[in-house]
Amino acid sequence: xxxxxxxxxxxxxxGLIWIVPFVGVLMTATRxxxxxxxxxxxxxxxxxxxxxxxxxxxxxxxxxxxxMMNSLIVTIPATFLPLIIATMxxxxxxxxxxxxxxxxxxxxxxxxxxxxxxxxxxxFQLMNxxxxxxTYFGLILVHTAWGIPWIxxxxxxxxxTIPRAMEETARIDGASDIxxxxxxxxxxxxxxxxxxFALQFTWVxxxxxxxxxxxxxxxxxxxxxxxxxxxxxxxxDWGLLSSAAIIVMIVPILVYLLLQRYYIKGMIGxxxx
Amino acid sequence: MSRWIVLSLVIVAxxxxxxxxxxxxxxxxxxxxxxxxxxxxxxxxxxxxxxxxIYRAEDLANLLPAQFAAKKAPGDVIFxxxxxxxEYGQKGHILPLTGVINEANYLPGSLNQVKVGKExxxxxxxxxxxxxxxxxxxxxxxxxxxxPTTWEEFIALLEKIKKIPGIKAPIASGDGVGxxxxxxxxxxxxxxxxxxxxLDLIEGNIRWDSNIVMNAMTKLTSILEKGYFGEPTEWTLVxxxxxNGDYGLYFMGSWITGMVDNPDDLGVFALPGAKGxxxxxxxxxxxxxTQYPEEAKKLIAWLSGPQGQAVQVKQGGHIATAxxxxxxxxxxxxxxxxxxxxxxxxxxxxxxxxxxxxxPAFWDQLKLLWVQPSRxxxxxxxxxxxxxxx
Amino acid sequence: MKNxxxxxxFFILPAILMLLIFVVYPVARxxxxxxxxxxxQFVGFxxxxxxxxxxxxxxxxxFSRGFPLGALVHNLLWIAIHLxxxxxxxxxxxxLLKNVKGGSFIKSIIFLGMVMPMIVGGVMxxxxxxxxxxxxxGVLSLFGVQGKTWTAHPDTALLSLIFGSVWLWTxxxxxxxxxxxxxxxxxxxxAAQLDGAxxxxxxxxxxxxxxxxxxxxxxxxxxxxELKVFDIVYVATMxxxxxxxxxxxxxxxxxxxxxxxxxxxxxxxxxxxxSTLAVSLSLVRSVRDEQP
Numbered sequence: 001x002x003x004x005x006x007x008x009x010x011x012x013x014x015g016l017i018w019i020v021p022f023v024g025v026l027m028t029a030t031r032x033x034x035x036x037x038x039x040x041x042x043x044x045x046x047x048x049x050x051x052x053x054x055x056x057x058x059x060x061x062x063x064x065x066x067x068m069m070n071s072l073i074v075t076i077p078a079t080f081l082p083l084i085i086a087t088m089x090x091x092x093x094x095x096x097x098x099x100x101x102x103x104x105x106x107x108x109x110x111x112x113x114x115x116x117x118x119x120x121x122x123x124f125q126l127m128n129x130x131x132x133x134x135t136y137f138g139l140i141l142v143h144t145a146w147g148i149p150w151i152x153x154x155x156x157x158x159x160x161t162i163p164r165a166m167e168e169t170a171r172i173d174g175a176s177d178i179x180x181x182x183x184x185x186x187x188x189x190x191x192x193x194x195x196x197f198a199l200q201f202t203w204v205x206x207x208x209x210x211x212x213x214x215x216x217x218x219x220x221x222x223x224x225x226x227x228x229x230x231x232x233x234x235x236x237d238w239g240l241l242s243s244a245a246i247i248v249m250i251v252p253i254l255v256y257l258l259l260q261r262y263y264i265k266g267m268i269g270x271x272x273x
Numbered sequence: 274m275s276r277w278i279v280l281s282l283v284i285v286a287x288x289x290x291x292x293x294x295x296x297x298x299x300x301x302x303x304x305x306x307x308x309x310x311x312x313x314x315x316x317x318x319x320x321x322x323x324x325x326x327i328y329r330a331e332d333l334a335n336l337l338p339a340q341f342a343a344k345k346a347p348g349d350v351i352f353x354x355x356x357x358x359x360e361y362g363q364k365g366h367i368l369p370l371t372g373v374i375n376e377a378n379y380l381p382g383s384l385n386q387v388k389v390g391k392e393x394x395x396x397x398x399x400x401x402x403x404x405x406x407x408x409x410x411x412x413x414x415x416x417x418x419x420x421p422t423t424w425e426e427f428i429a430l431l432e433k434i435k436k437i438p439g440i441k442a443p444i445a446s447g448d449g450v451g452x453x454x455x456x457x458x459x460x461x462x463x464x465x466x467x468x469x470x471x472l473d474l475i476e477g478n479i480r481w482d483s484n485i486v487m488n489a490m491t492k493l494t495s496i497l498e499k500g501y502f503g504e505p506t507e508w509t510l511v512x513x514x515x516x517n518g519d520y521g522l523y524f525m526g527s528w529i530t531g532m533v534d535n536p537d538d539l540g541v542f543a544l545p546g547a548k549g550x551x552x553x554x555x556x557x558x559x560x561x562x563t564q565y566p567e568e569a570k571k572l573i574a575w576l577s578g579p580q581g582q583a584v585q586v587k588q589g590g591h592i593a594t595a596x597x598x599x600x601x602x603x604x605x606x607x608x609x610x611x612x613x614x615x616x617x618x619x620x621x622x623x624x625x626x627x628x629x630x631x632x633p634a635f636w637d638q639l640k641l642l643w644v645q646p647s648r649x650x651x652x653x654x655x656x657x658x659x660x661x662x663x
Numbered sequence: 664m665k666n667x668x669x670x671x672x673f674f675i676l677p678a679i680l681m682l683l684i685f686v687v688y689p690v691a692r693x694x695x696x697x698x699x700x701x702x703x704q705f706v707g708f709x710x711x712x713x714x715x716x717x718x719x720x721x722x723x724x725x726f727s728r729g730f731p732l733g734a735l736v737h738n739l740l741w742i743a744i745h746l747x748x749x750x751x752x753x754x755x756x757x758x759l760l761k762n763v764k765g766g767s768f769i770k771s772i773i774f775l776g777m778v779m780p781m782i783v784g785g786v787m788x789x790x791x792x793x794x795x796x797x798x799x800x801g802v803l804s805l806f807g808v809q810g811k812t813w814t815a816h817p818d819t820a821l822l823s824l825i826f827g828s829v830w831l832w833t834x835x836x837x838x839x840x841x842x843x844x845x846x847x848x849x850x851x852x853x854a855a856q857l858d859g860a861x862x863x864x865x866x867x868x869x870x871x872x873x874x875x876x877x878x879x880x881x882x883x884x885x886x887x888x889e890l891k892v893f894d895i896v897y898v899a900t901m902x903x904x905x906x907x908x909x910x911x912x913x914x915x916x917x918x919x920x921x922x923x924x925x926x927x928x929x930x931x932x933x934x935x936x937x938s939t940l941a942v943s944l945s946l947v948r949s950v951r952d953e954q955p
Contacts, residue, residue: 004762011763014756018773018830021791024798028790034513036796062327085677092674104679111686113943115891117915118936121696121925122689124339133343145685148678177670206780208894216336217347218297218326224782228898229327237302237509238796245786249779256778260771267777267835268842335920448815504794505815630922633901641905644816651728652905655718 029053029242036238052239056247059240062230064247067223070136071205071251074222078140079201082147083193089148090155091181095164105156112149116209124213139214143204151196154269158192159185195266198259202252223248292568293322297348301327302509307531307588314584315575321568330354331450331633337560341366346560349569350576355386355395355621356628358558362387362394368559370396373570374577383554383594386621397554397594398577399585402610403456403622404550405543406444406522407529413540418521420542424492427545431501434521443501445520446643447508451636452624454505457524458493458639459551459623460544465489468549468618475626477661481653490649497646505643526553527610531590536606552619554594627661634659690936696929714930719906719914730817730907734914735934741825741910742889748829749885750878753836758870760837761844770841774834781831785898788827789814814900817907824908828895832888836881843877844870886942890935911935 028036030048057064093105123142124133132138166188170180186193208224215221221229230237230244256263300308305327312323328336330353337353340346341361361367370393376384379397387395413419416437421427434443447453463471466489473479479486496502503511503520509532515523516533523529530536543550557576559569575581582593589604592611600608624632638652700706714720718733725732732740756773760766776784791798792813800810813823847870855865893912896902902909902917911931918928 007759008763011759011766011769014759015765015769015772018769018776020798021787021830022775024796025787025790028796033510085681088674089678092671096671096674098668098671104675107679107682107687110940110943111682113887113939114686114690115912115932115935115939117891117893117912117932118693119686119689120915120932121919121928122692123685125692126685126689128339128343133339134345141681142685145681148681149686152678178673181674202778206782208780208782208897212335213339216340218295218328224780227782227786229329229332238507238790241786242790245783249783252778252780253775256774263778264774264838264842267838338920338923448812504811506794506812510795633921637901637903638905640815640903641817641907644904645729648728648817648905651724655905658718 025242025245028238029246031239033237033239052237052243053247056230056240056243059226059230059244062221062226064223064226064244066219067221067226068247068251070220071223074136074139074143074211075201075204078143078147078204079197081140081144082151082200083196085144086148086151087155087186087189087193087196088181089152090157091159091185093152093156094159095167108149108152112153116146120209120213123210127214134215134217134220136215136220139210142210142214143207146210147200147204151200154196154266155189155192157269158189162188191262191265192269194259194262195269198255198263199266201255202263205252205255292565293324294350294565294568294572295324295326295348296350296352296572297326297328297333298352299327299329303532304528307590308585310588311576311581311584315572315581318575319571321572323572329450330357333357334628337361341560341562344562346562348560349563349565350557350559350573352398352555352557353395354625354628354632355554355556356626358387358395358556359389360628362392362558363389366561367394368561368563368566368570369394370559370570370573373574378578378595378597380594380596380619382619383552386554386626387556387558395556395558396573396577398557398573399582400552400554400592400594401526401528401590402550402552402592403460403524403526404541404610405460405547406524407539407541408522409516409518409538410540411538412518412521420540421545423545428496431496431499431521435501437521439518440521441514441519442503443521444503445511445515445523446502446505447511447523447525448505448640449508451633451640453508453525454639454643455624455635456526456551456622458490460524460547461493462486462489462623463549463551463620464544464547465492468620471549471551471620471623474623474660475621481657481660487653490653494642494646494649497643502643505640527592527607528590530604530606530610531588536589536604539606541610547617549618549620551622552592553622553625631656631659631661693929693932693936696926697933699926701924701926710926710930714927714934719909719917720911720931722906730821731905731909734902734906734909734911734931737821737909738890738892738911740821741828741892742886744822744825745829745832745889746882746885749832749836750881752829752833753840753881754871754874754878756833756837757840757844758866761841770834770837773837776831777834777838779831781894782898784827784831785895788824788830788895789899791827791830792823814908815904817904820900820904820908824895824899827899828892831895832885835884839877839881840874843874847873883942887939890938890942 029052030050032047032049032051035045035047093101127133127138130138132141166184167180170184171177175183206224211222211225215225227241227244227248230241296312298308309325312325315321316323326348328347333351333353334357336347337357358367362369371391374384374393374396376393383397383400384393387393387397416433418430418433421430431443434440459471462474466485470479470485470489474486506514511520512523512525512529512532514520530539533539557573559566559573563569577595579595579597582595583598583602585591586593586598586603586607589607592607600611603611624635634655638655641648642652697710698705698707700709721733721735722731725736731737760770763769790796794800794810794812797810799813803810813819851869852865855869860868891912892910893916896908896910896913897916900908902913912935915928915931915935918924918931
């Protein structure tokens with residue numbers, strides 16, 4: 001029993017270590033800079049303020065209000081488009097036999113692991129040629145293509161685990177494969193789609209690199225791009241910077257908290273098959 | 274009566290014109306507060322609306338080439354490094370301002386950095402001096418300290434400050450992107466290598482591993498090694514700490530006068546024997562891809578002309594590049610700074626002038642030097658690799 | 664398994680088309696760029712030798728002098744420190760927290776690091792290691808140690824980033840191992856306990872071997888992540904000071920957007936790609952084996 005208590009204490013200590021930086025950032029964001037010079041853990045004097053959070057939200061030139069809107073405008077289609085396309089592809093790979101299947105599936109798996117750096121330069125040149133540089137449409141396209149491999153992989157693995165009996169019945173009743181897919185298969189796949197949604201949404205929201213190469217007009221910048229801009233050339237304000245950090249991370253954290261079960265399942269399924 | 278006419282004209286012009294120019298500059302926080310009055314004055318006088326956006330020059334350096342390649346520009350008037358303006362002016366992405374800006378109305382040589390042949394690609398809309406080490410007069414009085422007149426006195430001063438209880442280090446080191454360290458370094462190069470060295474380094478006429486550079490760098494590393502410089506700390510934070518008495522001296526540009534609670538308590542001295550001072554002009558240009566070339570030209574001419582610059586210097590911390598601005602326009606402490614540049618050679622900023630790959634490497638290497646001065650030879654080697662070559 | 668080409672096209676074509684245009688073509692183009700000079704002339708492996716012999720990528724002098732050692736070595740170092748820690752922490756914490764009251768709550772906290780954007784993660788690392796505001800120095804000052812801004816010194820910059828990234832990424836391995844623990848039947852443990860095995864013995868003889876498949880996956884995914892690391896470094900140190908925390912992904916970006924040398928940049932991208940492909944090959948193989 002004593003041992004159990006010891007382990008519990010150790011466990012909570014670990015939790016404490018992990019949460020302390022968050023508390024520190026929160027302290028920094030909610031107090032004036034003058035109080036922080038001796039370290040954010042000094043609570044004497046302690047004058048909580050919302051100025052930093054409001055300041056970051058309404059920042060005159062790197063406004064996070066605008067950044068968060070922009071991020072939503074990109075993230076929502078860049079989550080749903082690949083979900084639809086890749087769920088279909090995952091189904092196709094799990095249910096049909098065709099000559100190039102092995103080759104194409106190997107392609108999917110290989111692209112799954114690529115670093116974004118591999119495509120950076122040509123993607124910029126291609127988008128420029130298509131006149132899609134500095135447009136959300138261009139960025140959404142790239143995110144969609146980038147999300148397809150892992151969602152396809154994930155959904156295929158899901159579909160191979162669910163029995164085909166229902167589909168067979170529907171087909172005997174005369175429904176086409178396409179009708180069957182939308183009427184029967186999709187509703188059954190909702191939990192898996194939910195997992196894929198949670199992850200893809202968070203990843204697109206969190207992306208910095210693709211946005212860095214493709215979006216540059218000041219008013220179009222996404223939320224993640226505005227964080228480095230919170231530092232002016234001659235001015236870094238930790239209060240403002242931590243406030244911005246908190247605002248930008250709050251969306252994925254909300255998604256995580258709301259869809260926690262799906263999120264974790266997705267994380268496991270994404271890697272474990 | 275005439276006021277009403279003007280007012281209604283302005284309203285009509287605003288409604289009809291509805292031109293909104295986008296100005297992109299690096300000023301944020303308190304510095305932006307000091308810059309906005311200039312733009313507001315222009316809006317008031319012309320009825321042209323202005324949208325101001327912050328973009329650091331480092332970020333613009335990443336972003337503009339891609340934009341230009343796509344025949345686009347994020348703004349109508351953009352503040353940027355001279356080296357960049359020159360380079361992309363020659364490549365045809367920038368509107369020439371020859372005829373819009375009259376060189377005769379500026380301090381001699383202050384537009385050289387944005388000139389290629391006879392063509393002007395930008396203009397200097399304000400200037401700042403990096404005169405030397407600042408101190409609080411009250412701090413010096415309390416501790417019975419004197420500004421030094423020789424190198425030995427300088428060292429003795431540092432030693433005295435170091436012994437004051439509660440002092441972290443005699444000189445505060447500003448960190449951040451990297452320019453506060455490069456400003457100090459340039460001051461050492463100019464003091465011990467002479468003003469010509471700065472010009473030669475910019476042109477690539479002299480090697481970084483030459484004796485004259487090494488001599489100046491040894492002076493710098495000798496005091497780094499003795500711990501006279503504090504650890505690099507984010508520069509606005511360390512400014513507060515210095516003001517609160519954690520440090521004795523702080524090397525900074527003249528804009529410091531606009532950033533402290535009581536500018537009258539500021540004193541400044543250059544390293545004994547310095548014959549040159551960096552006069553950093555801030556440059557602006559109009560990209561070729563602006564939608565409103567005429568309005569943009571009007572704005573840039575006004576900004577860098579005597580009217581715009583007078584509004585700017587009145588805010589404190591700025592030195593005009595245009596001639597014909599009365600000394601009485603300056604706040605008292607800036608008047609002192611404006612006088613310092615008389616009698617010494619005004620020089621361009623080293624890394625801003627070279628730009629390109631050198632600039633970030635220079636900053637990054639100095640951050641290394643500051644915490645490990647014994648690595649000076651490695652630092653010099655890298656700098657020589659990245660430096661412009663003749 | 665059905666064989667109906669009409670439906671195959673309908674289901675698979677959109678995905679494949681997107682992949683071909685926006686992924687496969689750019690990859691091919693990057694590979695080609697790495698063999699060309701700036702005028703588009705074929706130059707063989709010249710860019711490669713230039714990049715690999717450049718001090719930014721590999722700096723052997725660093726081994727006697729100290730950091731920087733070059734981006735390539737930094738990435739390897741990242742792997743050498745971060746990977747074992749990820750596995751050890753993941754294994755031990757998942758076992759520990761399984762038996763602790765409020766364990767799942769603590770797991771959620773640990774997992775937060777995985778959820779936040781890495782650009783925010785980089786700001787957090789800056790913050791943790793800052794001299795004035797940072798928590799590390801706050802703890803050190805309790806013991807009377809005078810700290811420093813750990814990310815500003817060449818000997819500690821990279822290590823700070825690596826340990827910071829452990830803080831961010833451990834949630835991943837904890838969650839995976841926790842899921843794996845659920846699959847181990849209870850009677851294994853009960854049987855072992857009846858035999859009088861110690862907890863340590865149970866851990867090493869039952870838990871660790873049975874979690875092996877998970878360890879393979881954690882290793883693969885962590886390796887991929889370590890090779891690609893970019894955002895954290897970009898925002899926290901920009902690879903400095905003096906290149907002491909530079910990594911390959913950042914070097915690729917620096918070549919492309921600082922020096923405007925797309926060819927050298929492509930070389931780094933190809934090196935990165937080959938390393939990630941080598942790592943994920945095991946994954947491909949397991950998939951192929953299981954195909955009918």
